[in-house]
Amino acid sequence: LGRFYNEGSDKFNIEVNLDKAYELYKYCYDNKYDKSAYSLGCLLTIKNSKHHNPKKAVSYFEEAYKTNKDLAAYALGQVYYEGIGAEVDLEKAYNYFVEASKLGNKNANYYIAKYYYNGLCVVDAPDYETSYKIAKELIDQDYLDEINIFLAVKSLYNLGKDQEALKLIQNTLKKKEDSYTTKLPLLKFIGVTAILLTFIIFNFMLAGDREPAL
Secondary structure, three states: OHHHHHHOEOOOOEOOOHHHHHHHHHHHHHOOOOOHHHHHHHHHOOOOOOOOOHHHHHHHHHHHOOOOHHHHHHHHHHHHHHOOOOOOOHHHHHHHHHHHHHOOOHHHHHHHHHHHHHOOOOOOOOOHHHHHHHHHHHHHOOOOOHHHHHHHHHHHHHOOOHHHHHHHHHHHHHHHHHHOOOOOHHHHHHHHHHHHHHHHHHHHHHOOOOOOOO
């Protein structure tokens, strides 16, 4: 129920109410509910909320790490990658992302790919082959997040494989379109539009310098 108030639910006609979400998460936390520490941590990272408290969020994520390693490891990776409630520590973030990845968190794999793309920490220089390989594996597993698709495309682009990048966009567009049902026309439109925007950006990239910042 706390999650419905946190995110809103059209199905149950519930509007976002962060105060109510916090109250419910805190009740669950006080009563030792398994995932409540992680949920509280996430809520406390929401900007423009009176509950926004990144440092406190980190302590909740660290507590959640004891019982919900896959979710908490990914969250702690973001904490140290982005500097959310803690100093940026790319090596510590990478270790958390690797752990989350081993536990099946696909979002963590995207961040690992970014390390290779940007030449951070684990490599001395950008490694577009590896960043593409990781991002493409995610696409093959139907992880069709637009930012991951764009990362795969930009990796190919920086390898000088422009036609392969174009083909990836076209194939992924078809794959993403097929993943939506006709019962969700708006969702389908949004997803397809995002891929088309990737295609447009890619064509602008062809006209400019390589190695665009991610």
